[in-house]
Amino acid sequence: MGYKSVCLDCHKSYSLGTDFENMRESACPQCGKRMVLLNHKFRPPKLESKQWEVVKILVENGFKYQRIFSKHDDGKLYAVDYPVTLKEAKEFISLYKSQAFKETNYRQP
Ligand SMILES: [Zn+2]
Numbered sequence: 686m687g688y689k690s691v692c693l694d695c696h697k698s699y700s701l702g703t704d705f706e707n708m709r710e711s712a713c714p715q716c717g718k719r720m721v722l723l724n725h726k727f728r729p730p731k732l733e734s735k736q737w738e739v740v741k742i743l744v745e746n747g748f749k750y751q752r753i754f755s756k757h758d759d760g761k762l763y764a765v766d767y768p769v770t771l772k773e774a775k776e777f778i779s780l781y782k783s784q785a786f787k788e789t790n791y792r793q794p
Contacts, residue, residue, distance in 0.1 A: 687700060687701055687725045688700075688701045688722045688723065688724065688725055689701065689722070689723045689724075689725060689727050689729070690710070690711060690720045690721070690722055690723075691720055691721050691722075691723050691727070691729065691740075692713035692715065692716065692718060692720045693720075693721065693737070693740065693741050693744065694713070694716055694718055695713055695715045695716050696729070696730070696732050696733075696734075696737050697713065697715060697729075698723075698727070698729040699720075700725075701722070710722055721744055721749065722749065723744070723749045723750045724749060724750035724751050724752075726750050726752075727740075727749075727750040736769070738771060739768060739769065739770065739771055739773075739774045742771065742774050742775075742778070743767070743768070743774055743777070743778070746778045746782070746785055747782075747785030747786035747787065748767070748777075748778070748781070748785050748786075749786060750767060751784075751786070752764050753765045753767075753777075753781045753784050754784070755780075755781075765777075765781065
């Protein structure tokens with residue numbers, strides 16, 4: 686368990702461990718912009734990967750790799766996998782926007 690502090694500009698992520706008392710968003714050591722806190726389940730893509738565009742659009746829409754659930758026909762809730770492509774991400778955002786964080790801390794400076 687724990688959180689990752691991620692810079693969406695430098696494509697870097699830093700593990701913050703489990704010190705929930707001191708959990709806060711900090712500035713990127715590389716570019717100085719504010720980093721976003723993402724769930725520990727987040728797996729950072731490779732540095733040059735197009736995957737970062739998907740991460741960015743998800744975070745901007747309030748999806749910080751928290752668990753998202755889908756209700757199936759049997760009435761049970763199932764955890765949904767996060768999307769991989771930009772097209773899937775757009776569908777994901779419109780399907781699950783009710784579960785997104787209302788206020789994202791991510792802002793362009
Ligand atoms: Zn940075």
